[in-house]
Amino acid sequence: MNLKALFAEHLSKNLPYIDSFHPFFNEALARMLIVGGKHFRAQLLLTVVSCKKNQMLDVALDAALALEFIHTYSLIHDDLPAMDNADLRRGEQTLHKRYDETTAILVGDALNTEAFLVLSKLKVKDSIKVALIQTLAYNAGLNGMVLGQAIDCYFENKKLNLEELKFLHTHKTGRLIAASLKMASLLCELEEKKCSLLYEFGLKIGLVFQINDDIIDYTMDETQLGKPSKNDVNKNSFVNLLGLEGAKTAKEKLLNECKEDLRSIDKDIAPSLLELIQIYL
Numbered sequence: 054m055n056l057k058a059l060f061a062e063h064l065s066k067n068l069p070y071i072d073s074f075h076p077f078f079n080e081a082l083a084r085m086l087i088v089g090g091k092h093f094r095a096q097l098l099l100t101v102v103s104c105k106k107n108q109m110l111d112v113a114l115d116a117a118l119a120l121e122f123i124h125t126y127s128l129i130h131d132d133l134p135a136m137d138n139a140d141l142r143r144g145e146q147t148l149h150k151r152y153d154e155t156t157a158i159l160v161g162d163a164l165n166t167e168a169f170l171v172l173s174k175l176k177v178k179d180s181i182k183v184a185l186i187q188t189l190a191y192n193a194g195l196n197g198m199v200l201g202q203a204i205d206c207y208f209e210n211k212k213l214n215l216e217e218l219k220f221l222h223t224h225k226t227g228r229l230i231a232a233s234l235k236m237a238s239l240l241c242e243l244e245e246k247k248c249s250l251l252y253e254f255g256l257k258i259g260l261v262f263q264i265n266d267d268i269i270d271y272t273m274d275e276t277q278l279g280k281p282s283k284n285d286v287n288k289n290s291f292v293n294l295l296g297l298e299g300a301k302t303a304k305e306k307l308l309n310e311c312k313e314d315l316r317s318i319d320k321d322i323a324p325s326l327l328e329l330i331q332i333y334l
């Protein structure tokens with residue numbers, strides 16, 4: 054079974070669940086996870102672990118679960134009326150539309166905290182467990198995705214320059230992607246130098262991911278995307294700042310740099326990661 058299918062199966066068997074008399078909380082909790090997405094971050098982590106320490110794959114599946122819980126929480130909150138006010142996500146009604154705003158906020162909160170509970174139960178050395186928890190907290194939280202989102206929301210309708218735009222998206226999108234690779238490095242106990250090179254590579258590929266997302270937002274329709282398109286008109290997107298052709302050129306340049314970086318970081322990992330990147334970027 055390939056890693057994508059393996060993760061999808063693991064996720065379907067480990068959906069968060071709580072016994073209570075709430076009539077639909079479990080259904081809401083699982084909804085966006087069942088619908089699923091590309092599982093890009095989970096696949097990044099699993100790819101590195103399968104190349105460097107395949108015997109850790111079972112533990113890595115749970116670490117990947119934690120990443121997808123965090124990522125899914127961020128999308129649920131991003132879609133809320135206070136943020137993007139989106140009706141569609143992953144080709145489905147967003148949670149606040151299907152249920153209500155309160156449920157969507159609380160499902161996001163639950164997935165966020167559940168991610169750390171999952172990590173706290175991993176069967177690894179305490180030092181690795183702490184490092185994994187720190188890595189996810191640092192990159193998803195104040196030092197990463199949350200700060201990026203705060204800047205994105207505050208500066209909607211206010212134009213940022215290229216450096217500021219990169220800062221925003223390195224935090225909002227890049228840090229969680231980079232965390233996936235760092236968590237994999239920690240699980241495989243890779244040397245520190247390689248761990249930080251992979252993290253830096255993750256930040257760069259995260260930026261490519263974001264530029265690509267801006268390009269597809271501009272060029273595809275809602276049915277193709279499974280979420281509202283042309284949603285970035287008032288936002289600080291790479292297409293708005295550089296134009297469509299400029300964004301495409303920037304993406305290709307950065308992507309080529311990433312490919313070169315990867316080949317020099319680790320010869321065992323490079324082919325499989327390049328294959329994964331090729332699929333989505």
Ligand code: GRG
Nearest residue numbers: 090091092093127130131198199202226263266
């Ligand atoms: C609410 C704290 C908080 C943060 C939200 C990730 C995020 C921050 C907002 C999403 C906005 C967005 C469209 C960003 C572009 C890049 C991105 C993260 C796209 C969505 O991720 P995919 O493409 O989604 O991996 P799937 O559905 O495939 O999992």
